[in-house]
Amino acid sequence: MAQLTLPVGKQEIHDGNSWFSLATENWVQNTIRMVSPCLVATTANLTAIYANGTAGVGATLTNSGTQAALVIDGVTLVVGNRVLVKDQATALQNGIYTVTNIGSVSTNWILTRTTDYDSVAQTVRGDTVSVISGTLSTASLWMLTSIVTTVGTDSFTFAKTDQNSFTSILGTTNQIAVSVTAGVATISIASNPVLPGTASVTIPTGTTVQRPVTPTTGMFRFNTSL
Known part of the structure; x- marks a missing residue:
């Protein structure tokens, strides 16, 4: 049976964009x-x-x-x-x-x-x-x-x-609540949140026709048409 003898050098593969050299099992190990x-x-x-x-x-x-x-x-x-x-x-x-x-x-x-x-x-x-x-x-x-x-x-x-996991993560009382399960963090706004600091808060702004299509109780916005 004939044998295939490769010349000295490296084997390459093309991924459609560039050429890459192939690593041998011996090299990896x-x-x-x-x-x-x-x-x-x-x-x-x-x-x-x-x-x-x-x-x-x-x-x-x-x-x-x-x-x-x-x-x-x-x-x-x-x-x-x-x-x-x-x-x-x-x-x-x-x-x-x-x-x-x-x-x-x-x-x-x-x-x-x-x-x-x-x-x-x-x-x-x-x-x-x-x-x-x-x-x-x-x-x-x-x-x-x-x-x-x-x-x-x-x-x-x-x-x-x-x-591949969180080592530590903290929430802020009355602001952000954080829970971690199996390295996955869930972040949510705390109940009855308190906004800290002395600056202002910007609320959503829009015209009457830009009101949410499906409003729910408690929505709060500034209407520029009124």
Whole structure:
């Protein structure tokens, strides 16, 4: 059977307007790195003691505060859950961990660096990791922006690149009411609204023939024909 041999160069496709180069599967897999997602991400420094294991392998964060079951960003965790730790006061402690001991009122919780993100070869600047749930970080995406040459010495710095939900939104009493459900905000005028400030309010203006075709009780306008 004859084989088709392509000359050296790049394959292209035209979309009707311009030419675009095609990326190979190998290029995509080796250039765009997505780390396995985490269930939650920290929102503040964890009160814990850090042990670096063997050059980062087996590194742990062990609770050194009040003993209790581990809860992060409103989610009660279980053993095996992946956690993006990004807010440690000592940034070398940041990274991706799994819960190895959930903790209780009499035992300390323990987080251990994940086996797929505990060495220099695995921690590449530009890596992105998604976070699945949490009050503040649900459906968010984070990028490693620091260069890690030594785990346990260099900082792990993560920056948010995207989030498919609202993190916070406020209404104003007696002016605007806001409700948020599953990341979707509904904005409405509050009952018995109060207009703030000392300026004026402009109301709709028009002639008699420009009155609304279907008037309803309570409509208010300025008639320039009268």
